[in-house]
Amino acid sequence: MYPREVFNRKTSRLPGRQVRVSKTISILQQPGVYILYRDDIPYYIGKAKRLGSRLFQHARRPGSRHDLFWNYFSVFVVEDEQKRSEIEALLIIAFPTANGARPKLQKHPYPEEVRNVMRALRGGKS
Numbered sequence: 001m002y003p004r005e006v007f008n009r010k011t012s013r014l015p016g017r018q019v020r021v022s023k024t025i026s027i028l029q030q031p032g033v034y035i036l037y038r039d040d041i042p043y044y045i046g047k048a049k050r051l052g053s054r055l056f057q058h059a060r061r062p063g064s065r066h067d068l069f070w071n072y073f074s075v076f077v078v079e080d081e082q083k084r085s086e087i088e089a090l091l092i093i094a095f096p097t098a099n100g101a102r103p104k105l106q107k108h109p110y111p112e113e114v115r116n117v118m119r120a121l122r123g124g125k126s
Contacts, residue, residue, distance in 0.1 A: 011024065028055065033075070
């Protein structure tokens with residue numbers, strides 16, 4: 001996990017020139033999926049064509065929807081756009097977060113035998 005502060009702090013990379021620490025993190029120039037954390041608890045999950053730009057928007061836009069609610073983030077590079085959407089959807093389903101997104105994953109119905117077992121477990125007829 002990276003601290004949110006990398007979008008606020010500057011470093012002297014070249015003599016006489018300061019840049020944001022986030023600009024020195026090469027992985028942030030790539031596409032992928034990100035997780036915003038409140039301390040160590042996942043708060044929000046998203047995807048981006050350029051991770052650094054999207055995270056910068058979350059970090060530096062006062063009053064935005066998620067502005068004050070996160071202090072760490074993690075990123076996963078995913079080049080393929082379709083896989084990026086699938087991974088984002090799986091993470092949203094796996095973690096309870098503030099996401100308002102409804103992932104579009106194909107639902108697979110239970111086989112009849114499984115439905116019978118479930119009914120039996122609930123005390124119904126099998």
